Amino acid sequence: MRTVAELMTPRPTTIEPDASALAAVDLMIDQGIRHLPVVDARARLVGILSVDDLRAAMPFAVSLRHPPSPDERESGRDLSVGEVMTHAPLTATPKTGISDAARTLARFRIGCLPVVDEGRLVGILSETDVLRSLAGEVEESKARRADARVHELEILVSQLRAERIRILRQLGRVQQIEREATQEERELPMDPVEHAAHLIQLSVDEPLAKLAAHRLEGLDHALFRATQGRLGTCEKCTKPIAIARLRALPGTTLCVRCARAAI
Numbered sequence: 001m002r003t004v005a006e007l008m009t010p011r012p013t014t015i016e017p018d019a020s021a022l023a024a025v026d027l028m029i030d031q032g033i034r035h036l037p038v039v040d041a042r043a044r045l046v047g048i049l050s051v052d053d054l055r056a057a058m059p060f061a062v063s064l065r066h067p068p069s070p071d072e073r074e075s076g077r078d079l080s081v082g083e084v085m086t087h088a089p090l091t092a093t094p095k096t097g098i099s100d101a102a103r104t105l106a107r108f109r110i111g112c113l114p115v116v117d118e119g120r121l122v123g124i125l126s127e128t129d130v131l132r133s134l135a136g137e138v139e140e141s142k143a144r145r146a147d148a149r150v151h152e153l154e155i156l157v158s159q160l161r162a163e164r165i166r167i168l169r170q171l172g173r174v175q176q177i178e179r180e181a182t183q184e185e186r187e188l189p190m191d192p193v194e195h196a197a198h199l200i201q202l203s204v205d206e207p208l209a210k211l212a213a214h215r216l217e218g219l220d221h222a223l224f225r226a227t228q229g230r231l232g233t234c235e236k237c238t239k240p241i242a243i244a245r246l247r248a249l250p251g252t253t254l255c256v257r258c259a260r261a262a263i
Helices: 021-031 051-057 070-076 098-108 127-134 138-187 192-227 243-248 256-262
Strands: 035-039 045-050 112-117 120-126
Touching: 021 035, 021 051, 021 070, 021 243, 021 256, 035 120, 045 051, 045 112, 098 112, 098 127, 120 127, 138 192, 138 243
Parallel strands: none
Antiparallel strands: 035 045, 112 120
């Protein structure tokens, strides 16, 4: 008989009950997961938090594809994980049979079972894990996820290269305006109206150029890491960095969890 230990995800990502609900949203987006076991300081399970819990409690539409906007973060900053989690959740042990675990998931209509051994969290079993097991697709699914990750990174690199070209063109435009203004002043002094027009154009373009130059640094760093096969791997914990985070911060070398821990 197959047991939960064979299919569970060991050492799952966890969160503390006093953490903010926004931190839970960030973790789910970063890790691409829908459930977070909630543990105390001694790694004892005290609850479970699902994306559906967050969607029911947060004052904005929670999405695992798009991070909350600044306004949404402000509206949800006071909620903690402990306020919205399910307390004392149903659990399994590593020795629980898969059929028994499947019956529990179906009977209570829940999406996962935290796996505990002598009171401590050791893994998590999701309904998807059970379905893949029953269909004999566990290994195939792992291969598909790995292939999908490689494909997503290839697409991201193409997008970053295209953005780099656009930024270089944008920076060239600002430099061209500056050269033209200098040349015209040498050859034929501009009248006050023309001079004011050039100043206005530069006042609009220069701040954008500074932002673009900063973005360009991040793009160059990301593309360099891609040539080394390190793009998308957290340098702290070696876990994958979410594609959405790499797209927003191409120069990052840390996942959300490690970046927060470094603050």
